[in-house]
Amino acid sequence: MTPSFREFLAEECPEFRIVRDAAFALKDGALTDPKKQPRFVKKADQVVSDSPAWDEAVQDRSAFDRKSVIWIETTDSSRSMPADIVMIAVLN
Secondary structure, three states: OOOOHHHHHHHHOHHHHHHHHHHHHHHHOEOOOOOOOOOOOOEHHHEEEEOOOOHHHOOOHHHHHOOOEEEEOOOOHHHOEEHHHHHHHHHO
16 A cells, blocks of 8 residues: 555654644644554643743843743654754755
8 A cells, every 4th residue: 555645754754754743643632543653742742832941041031032942742752852943854
């Protein structure tokens, strides 16, 4: 059986697979179908938003002027990364 274009792309580009899996997890809440390719992102709570302000910057008001960072935690910890980095890789 020939894989779909999206399945083929997910096999060739791990960053696309992360974005695809995160989108499905956010839409469906959890991905547990054993018949499908193992997912890098299985649950919606693996996609989190965090403040970029660090403890040492607590007294620096400009530290809170930064955008939040969206972090995608994958089942393969070596592939966990900020969403903006993933999107740049997919778009290039």
